[in-house]
Amino acid sequence: MNKCKRCGTCCKKGGPCLHLVDAGLITQGIIGPADLVTYRAGEPVFDPVKAAVFPLSGDMIKIKSAGDTRQCKFFDQACGCMIYANRPLECRLLKCWDTREIEEVFLKDTLARRDLLPEGAKMREIMDSYDRIFRIADVLAAIEAGVPIGPGDNFLEGIKAIVEADQLFRQRAVSLIGIGHDMLDFFFGRDVREIVQAVRGMSLEGGR
Ligand code: SF4
Ligand code: SF4
Structure with a gap:
């Protein structure tokens, strides 16, 4: 062929x-x-x-x-x-x-x-904030090492708290900034829950 x-x-x-x-x-x-x-x-x-x-x-x-x-x-x-x-x-x-x-x-x-957004665009700032708060490398490294992440010392609760915070950030982007639900995966990437479940196979039931 x-x-x-x-x-x-x-x-x-x-x-x-x-x-x-x-x-x-x-x-x-x-x-x-x-x-x-x-x-x-x-x-x-x-x-x-x-x-x-x-x-x-x-x-x-x-x-x-x-x-x-x-x-x-x-x-x-x-x-x-x-x-x-x-x-x-x-x-x-x-x-x-x-x-x-x-x-x-x-x-x-x-x-x-950022190649698709002009310099100084408000959306760049919002994406920068998101990327600073939800550093996926840190989350995956903490899971890999089995160390708690966040203020508490409960491993699973710490992961769930990040998942919830991620969902809240996205909901606010929709309600306060007017980003379409279907555009969240582009502006902020795959959500933390999806990545953690896909990469580490963790069950996070009840985390949302
Ligand atoms: S469509 Fe994709 S899989 Fe099918 S012949 Fe073309 S390159 Fe190959
Ligand atoms: S855009 Fe999608 S449907 Fe079109 S050729 Fe590429 S993979 Fe196939």
Whole structure:
């Protein structure tokens, strides 16, 4: 095989990570903040080139999945890619029969949230505050070491308190600033609960 038959198998495995060259897709409104999810610095990701997991050093922005599936939200079973003419770099480079080109760009020149917001934008300040308060690397390191985080000495309660504070911050961003619910994952990244559960497999029932 040496030609894409547009079967959609790769689209069903997840959306692409965006690169600087994809910025125009957002500024032109082809892809919107509600279509995106940010993975923040400190979140562990799998590097398929090195076949290893490592923590991100900065933002990685991806197109969201559809519902509870892994499938890219722009994939339609009947029509295929709904933005095919404007698909992002990784989608243009992906050849399932030869992955060398996409491996070349993996996590290079990636797009970050701040690339999409003008200097001095109020939203930058709010994101900075969020990133300072909810440093995911610290949370995961505390879990790894089994040490309590926060003011108390109860390990699980400390994690739950951070999860609750994260939810409250997001609720306030919606009610006080007017950010759409569907844009929270772009501006603030995946929530702490989701990351902790995904990365450490911890049950945090009752934490919300
Ligand atoms: S790159 Fe491969 S898996 Fe993806 S749509 Fe084309 S043929 Fe299918
Ligand atoms: S943007 Fe289009 S080509 Fe790329 S993963 Fe999504 S559906 Fe597939």
